[in-house]
Amino acid sequence: MAAIFKLLKKTKLTNDTIVIQNEKKEIIHGGHDDSNWLVSYADMMTLLCGFFIMLFSMAKLDAPQYDGFKEALAKQFGGEYIPGGKQTAKFMTQILQEMGILDQVIMKSDYTGVEIIFQSTVFFDTLSSAISDKGKKILEELAKKIITRETAEKRKYKIVIEGHSDSRPVLSGIYPSNWELSGARSARVARLFIENGFEKERLTAISYSDAFPVVPERKPTGEFDEESLSKNRRVVIRILEPKQDSIPFPNQLTP
Numbered sequence: 001m002a003a004i005f006k007l008l009k010k011t012k013l014t015n016d017t018i019v020i021q022n023e024k025k026e027i028i029h030g031g032h033d034d035s036n037w038l039v040s041y042a043d044m045m046t047l048l049c050g051f052f053i054m055l056f057s058m059a060k061l062d063a064p065q066y067d068g069f070k071e072a073l074a075k076q077f078g079g080e081y082i083p084g085g086k087q088t089a090k091f092m093t094q095i096l097q098e099m100g101i102l103d104q105v106i107m108k109s110d111y112t113g114v115e116i117i118f119q120s121t122v123f124f125d126t127l128s129s130a131i132s133d134k135g136k137k138i139l140e141e142l143a144k145k146i147i148t149r150e151t152a153e154k155r156k157y158k159i160v161i162e163g164h165s166d167s168r169p170v171l172s173g174i175y176p177s178n179w180e181l182s183g184a185r186s187a188r189v190a191r192l193f194i195e196n197g198f199e200k201e202r203l204t205a206i207s208y209s210d211a212f213p214v215v216p217e218r219k220p221t222g223e224f225d226e227e228s229l230s231k232n233r234r235v236v237i238r239i240l241e242p243k244q245d246s247i248p249f250p251n252q253l254t255p
Contacts, residue, residue: 086109088109088113088114088157088239088241089107089109089114091149092107092114092116092239093107095142095145095146095149096116098145099138099141099142099145101138104118104122105117105118111241112240112241112244112248113157113158113238113239113240113241113244114238114239115236115237115238115239116236116237116238116239117234117235117236118234118235118236118237119230119231119233119234120164120165120185120230120233120234120235121230121233122134122135122138122235123135123138123139123185123189123235124185124235127170127172127173127175127181128173129175129181129184129185129187129188130188131188131189131192136192139189139192139193139196140192140196142237143192143193143196143197143198144196144197146159146239147196147197147198155242156202156242157202157239157240157241157242158202158203158204158239158240158241158242158244159190159193159198159202159203159204159237159238159239159240160203160204160205160206160236160237160238160240160247161186161187161189161190161193161203161204161205161206161235161236161237161238162186162206162207162208162235162236162237162238162250163181163182163183163184163185163186163205163206163207163208163235164182164208164209164210164212164213164232164233164234164235164236164250165178165181165182165209165210165232165233166178166210166213166217166229166230166232166233167210167213167217167232168224168229177209178209178210179207179209180207182207182208182209183205183206183207185235186205186206186207186235187205189205189235189237190203190204190205204247206247208250210232212249212250213232214231214232214234215228215231215232216228217229217232236250
């Protein structure tokens with residue numbers, strides 16, 4: 001009997017296991033189910049399958065769909081995702097407000113970045129590519145504020161300057177056509193950005209002449225509409241996202 005009580009003192013009971021410890025500290029297991037690992041293995045395989053399905057679906061997304069996917073994923077985890085274009089548009093709106101010219105420009109944005117449309121009269125006199133004093137002040141302040149923002153965010157934006165004209169031919173001056181005039185204007189703006197701290201490899205100057213009008217230039221009677229002509233004479237500054245490799249064509253963005 002004493003031997004039985006001594007054995008019971010060294011016996012531990014679990015749900016489905018009896019463990020008996022002898023004097024040599026040996027442990028004897030009983031009733032163990034070796035198939036429990038299958039449950040964990042099945043869970044792991046299910047998660048891996050879902051992960052690869054997600055990767056496959058992401059590979060077929062274009063940029064706007066991918067932004068939507070990341071936004072939905074961020075909400076699921078209680079966070080917030082702001083697409084690059086929207087974030088850039090937000091800080092550019094703040095910059096233009098600080099400069100007091102937000103109501104003098106048209107700003108558009110999408111996933112590629114932001115474009116700011118200035119009427120050509122803001123920077124140039126008729127048939128001239130020389131930037132006016134008022135235009136220089138605006139461009140210098142704009143360039144410096146963008147650089148300050150870049151430094152704070154540790155990002156490097158790409159800047160594209162587009163020169164656009166109306167369809168009327170150049171009849172006088174040093175430029176033989178609107179192509180040369182538009183190109184000279186965009187190049188002057190790009191050079192001013194360089195003079196204010198931008199690396200030239202991040203800048204592109206483009207001449208579009210009258211290839212991309214924003215509004216029809218003629219009235220129903222066939223005469224030129226001066227207001228429409230002035231809208232088509234413009235300088236567009238595009239601030240592209242750092243990862244944006246290609247340059248979007250004009251009129252692809254929506255207000």
